[in-house]
Amino acid sequence: xxxxxxxxxxxxxxxxxxxxxxxxxxxxxxxxxxxxxxxxxxxxxxxxxxxxxxxxxxxxxxxxxxxxxxxxxxxxxxxxxxxxxxxxxxxxxxxxxxxxxxxxxxxxxxxxxxxxxxxxxxxxxxxxxxxxxxxxxxxxxxxxxxxxxxxxxxxxxxxxxxxxxxxxxxxxxxxxxxxxxxxxxxxxxxxxxxxxxxxxxxxxxxxxxxxxxxxxxxxxxxxxxxxxxxxxxxxxxxxxxxxxxxxxxxxxxxxxxxxxxxxxxxxxxxxxxxxxxxxxx
Amino acid sequence: xxxxxxxxxxxxxxxxxxxxxxxxxxxxxxxxxxxxxxxxxxxxxxxxxxxxxxxxxxxxxxxxxxxxxxxxxxxxxxxxxxxxxxxxxxxxxxxxxxxxxxxxxxxxxxxxxxxxxxxxxxxxxxxxxxxxxxxxxxxxxxxxxxxxxxxxxxxxxxxxxxxxxxxxxxxxxxxxxxxxxxxxxxxxxxxxxxxxxxxxxxxxxxxxxxxxxxxxxxxxxxxxxxxxxxxxxxxxxxxxxxxxxxxxxxxxxxxxxxxxxxxxxxxxxxxxxxxxxxxxxxxxxxxxxxxxxxxxxxxxxxxxxxxxxxxxxxxxxxxxxxxxxxxxxxxxxxxxxxxxxxxxxxxxxxxxxxxxxxxxxxxxxxxxxxxxxxxxxxxxxxxxxxxxxxxxxxxxxxxxxxxxxxxxxxxxxxxxxxxxxxxxxxxxxxxxxxxxxxxxxxxxxxxxxxxxxxxxxxxxxxxxxxxxxxxxxxxxxxxxxxxxxxxxxxxxxxxxxxxxxxxxxxxxxxxxxxxxxxxxxxxxxxxxxxxxxx
Numbered sequence: 017x018x019x020x021x022x023x024x025x026x027x028x029x030x031x032x033x034x035x036x037x038x039x040x041x042x043x044x045x046x047x048x049x050x051x052x053x054x055x056x057x058x059x060x061x062x063x064x065x066x067x068x069x070x071x072x073x074x075x076x077x078x079x080x081x082x083x084x085x086x087x088x089x090x091x092x093x094x095x096x097x098x099x100x101x102x103x104x105x106x107x108x109x110x111x112x113x114x115x116x117x118x119x120x121x122x123x124x125x126x127x128x129x130x131x132x133x134x135x136x137x138x139x140x141x142x143x144x145x146x147x148x149x150x151x152x153x154x155x156x157x158x159x160x161x162x163x164x165x166x167x168x169x170x171x172x173x174x175x176x177x178x179x180x181x182x183x184x185x186x187x188x189x190x191x192x193x194x195x196x197x198x199x200x201x202x203x204x205x206x207x208x209x210x211x212x213x214x215x216x217x218x219x220x221x222x223x224x225x226x227x228x229x230x231x232x233x234x235x236x237x238x239x240x241x242x243x244x245x246x247x248x249x250x251x252x253x254x255x256x257x258x259x260x261x262x263x264x265x266x267x268x269x270x271x272x273x274x275x276x277x278x279x280x281x282x283x284x285x286x287x288x289x290x291x292x293x294x295x296x297x
Numbered sequence: 298x299x300x301x302x303x304x305x306x307x308x309x310x311x312x313x314x315x316x317x318x319x320x321x322x323x324x325x326x327x328x329x330x331x332x333x334x335x336x337x338x339x340x341x342x343x344x345x346x347x348x349x350x351x352x353x354x355x356x357x358x359x360x361x362x363x364x365x366x367x368x369x370x371x372x373x374x375x376x377x378x379x380x381x382x383x384x385x386x387x388x389x390x391x392x393x394x395x396x397x398x399x400x401x402x403x404x405x406x407x408x409x410x411x412x413x414x415x416x417x418x419x420x421x422x423x424x425x426x427x428x429x430x431x432x433x434x435x436x437x438x439x440x441x442x443x444x445x446x447x448x449x450x451x452x453x454x455x456x457x458x459x460x461x462x463x464x465x466x467x468x469x470x471x472x473x474x475x476x477x478x479x480x481x482x483x484x485x486x487x488x489x490x491x492x493x494x495x496x497x498x499x500x501x502x503x504x505x506x507x508x509x510x511x512x513x514x515x516x517x518x519x520x521x522x523x524x525x526x527x528x529x530x531x532x533x534x535x536x537x538x539x540x541x542x543x544x545x546x547x548x549x550x551x552x553x554x555x556x557x558x559x560x561x562x563x564x565x566x567x568x569x570x571x572x573x574x575x576x577x578x579x580x581x582x583x584x585x586x587x588x589x590x591x592x593x594x595x596x597x598x599x600x601x602x603x604x605x606x607x608x609x610x611x612x613x614x615x616x617x618x619x620x621x622x623x624x625x626x627x628x629x630x631x632x633x634x635x636x637x638x639x640x641x642x643x644x645x646x647x648x649x650x651x652x653x654x655x656x657x658x659x660x661x662x663x664x665x666x667x668x669x670x671x672x673x674x675x676x677x678x679x680x681x682x683x684x685x686x687x688x689x690x691x692x693x694x695x696x697x698x699x700x701x702x703x704x705x706x707x708x709x710x711x712x713x714x715x716x717x718x719x720x721x722x723x724x725x726x727x728x729x730x731x732x733x734x735x736x737x738x739x740x741x742x743x744x745x746x747x748x749x750x751x752x753x754x755x756x757x758x759x760x761x762x763x764x765x766x767x768x769x770x771x772x773x774x775x776x777x778x779x780x781x782x783x784x785x786x787x788x789x790x791x792x793x794x795x796x797x798x799x800x801x802x803x804x805x806x807x808x809x810x811x812x813x814x815x816x817x818x819x820x821x822x823x824x825x826x827x828x829x830x831x
Contacts, residue, residue: 019655019656019659020593020656023593023597023652024593027597027600030600042607042610042611044610044611044612044613044614045614045615046614046615046620065525067522067526067530068529090529090619090620091614091615091620092529092619092620093614093620104614171482173482174486174487174488174511175489176510176511176513177488177511177536177827178533178534178535178536178827179488179535179536179537179825179826179827180533180536180537180539180617180619181536182486182487182536183536183537183617184616185486186486186599187599187603187606189486189599190596190599190600190602190603191596191600192599192600192603202486204484204485205484206482217513219510219511219512219513220459220512221437221459221509221510221511221512222481222489222510222511223458224459225481225482225489225510229482245533250533251518251529251530251533252513252514252515252518252533254453254455255452255453255454255513255514255517255518256450256451256452256453256455256456256514256517257445257512257513257514257517258513258514275533275615275619276536276616276617278616
């Protein structure tokens with residue numbers, strides 16, 4: 017017993033300062049690709065190396081539409097390796113309230129040699145940023161607080177994931193991220209839960225289990241899709257064994273992209289959704 | 298085939314086998330020094346495997362099918378025998394005619410192939426003959442009659458929605474016998490699977506496992522992707538083994554292409570494989586403690602795991618080492634700061650993990666719960682072909698890093714811990730010892746890190762080549778077998794995660810134990826559902 021106490025005392029507090037201090041992000045971390053939309057001459061090489069189809073081109077009547085889908089992106093950085101117009105950033109906090117807001121589409125004129133110029137329409141400013149999530153959070157907050165007070169109980173459902181997202185969700189329970197200090201608990205049954213944290217792609221064999229879990233969760237319930245596969249079915253896409261993303265099966269309130277998302281990214285998304293970060297300002 | 302086509306250790310075996318089975322082996326070839334293919338007929342399989350097992354200590358590590366009707370008019374079955382002592386693989390290929398799509402089961406003689414044979418039946422529509430329990434395994438009961446891995450089945454086929462037919466479990470009856478169903482959605486943050494316990498009072502009489510809830514069509518998907526994209530898909534086979542699976546895939550492709558990654562790439566692969574082993578082993582040591590209510594140790598372990606994940610990110614940009622693997626080597630080199638970070642990590646982990654182990658060994662409550670719990674006897678382990686950590690805790694003295702050195706493992710010294718009691722404590726001890734071995738390996742690699750390039754170009758891989766790639770992941774041996782197609786694509790990618798081999802052993806280890814001990818027994822195996830189901 018003395019050994020246990022002594023080791024704990026020697027170790028001290030290891031919990032991150034977030035959210036009182038900014039989330040620490042390693043300069044080496046690979047996050048969202050940053051695209052020089054105006055200077056982008058040809059999106060095809062990047063689209064060709066993208067393993068998940070997060071970069072897509074569509075050529076139609078002398079014009080080209082290029083879409084970057086952050087819901088599909090696994091932040092591998094292969095596009096940046098082949099295309100100087102793309103740079104990988106360490107920005108990872110991309111949680112968004114709608115699937116659409118994770119897509120950015122630009123329109124270009126299409127040249128005879130297959131290159132694209134000039135930029136006809138830059139992507140609409142994406143609302144995949146923390147502030148817009150807080151707007152949704154504000155709307156939800158009144159409803160949630162009336163029912164749940166300040167605590168939140170989460171049931172995690174792996175509906176087909178590779179277990180990578182689970183590794184990071186586990187991390188939320190570690191002393192470093194310690195999600196319980198916010199009154200957020202992972203619970204064993206959907207009947208105890210206010211929120212389902214779902215990873216995907218939803219497999220055909222898990223579709224019914226996910227629906228039943230959703231039905232067993234009392235209203236008002238929130239659903240968060242975690243990871244590239246949960247948001248968009250990721251590299252697996254829709255195939256004979258999968259039904260696609262989580263929102264193909266149950267309605268989703270929050271999308272947290274990443275492969276897998278960092279624990280702080282998940283935590284940040286949850287707190288903003290709950291309107292819990294505004295209180296601190 | 299010339300004897301000189303293979304490693305010297307394999308030559309006497311090759312000669313003996315060729316002489317003994319003269320006439321029954323139709324042809325043979327050795328595309329690599331440690332990978333020999335034999336072509337023969339179905340009725341030859343059991344005799345061949347039995348002979349290699351008895352005389353040369355061979356073990357059947359993988360059984361799979363390939364729809365080769367387009368090129369050869371038949372399906373092929375492959376039986377991969379590992380000859381650990383001679384450091385080579387003998388792979389037997391037999392044709393299965395589409396007119397009589399059936400094959401003979403080996404399960405009665407070799408229970409280790411039970412699930413693999415049933416998976417072939419489900420995914421290829423080749424009927425099993427002589428199997429003691431030839432029910433569906435990979436596809437659930439409600440699936441229509443489809444054979445997804447046949448070439449005439451389209452990956453994007455949309456099947457009718459799930460109808461929810463209840464699986465018929467085997468009935469266990471008797472006075473006071475109860476059934477306890479668990480899953481597929483479990484109480485913890487873990488993957489889905491269904492466990493049906495039959496209990497009389499507290500002790501478990503029988504445990505039935507139902508897996509494949511997270512079957513994602515991964516092997517079929519490999520056939521639709523250009524080979525370089527396959528590396529990223531391989532990273533998503535089993536999240537906590539991202540780097541090991543991706544490296545096994547790269548290994549297979551490199552062998553098919555006849556390309557050898559440069560020494561520095563192999564060294565960096567070894568660093569990453571050991572980091573993956575470290576974060577998982579340390580997390581498991583903690584998780585085993587928490588399952589018997591020693592939460593403090595778990596918290597220390599989670600802290601150390603987080604420390605490793607941050608170094609992973611510093612080295613490769615991703616906490617699970619994703620994006621690092623590539624064909625022909627690795628994608629990122631480490632600079633002086635990063636190399637220093639690895640050294641510091643090793644020193645810190647050595648100190649901290651020693652403290653953690655001290656906490657656990659001082660805790661008599663922990664010993665009480667772990668010793669004698671979930672025993673997998675060496676005999677059962679051998680019959681089921683159990684590999685990896687669970688195998689080494691039950692007397693199985695094998696490790697691909699030592700027996701089939703890949704990456705940089707031929708350049709470092711380490712020992713393979715083996716225990717024979719087969720209980721949770723032994724599986725805990727294997728991890729404990731392997732953590733220290735990993736740290737020693739890391740230090741040795743850092744001490745002799747070769748200079749030079751970190752990758753060589755692989756280029757387009759010629760069609761119709763076959764190759765076996767392998768890596769000792771933290772759980773155990775991972776195999777990727779590929780058959781290349783024109784246009785830098787694959788016509789088949791077979792993935793063998795150690796979990797597939799080890800799940801049936803869990804059913805054996807839990808017998809006679811009480812349900813409250815199931816979490817810790819399960820955690821001591823810590824098998825991958827996604828790696829099994831794919």
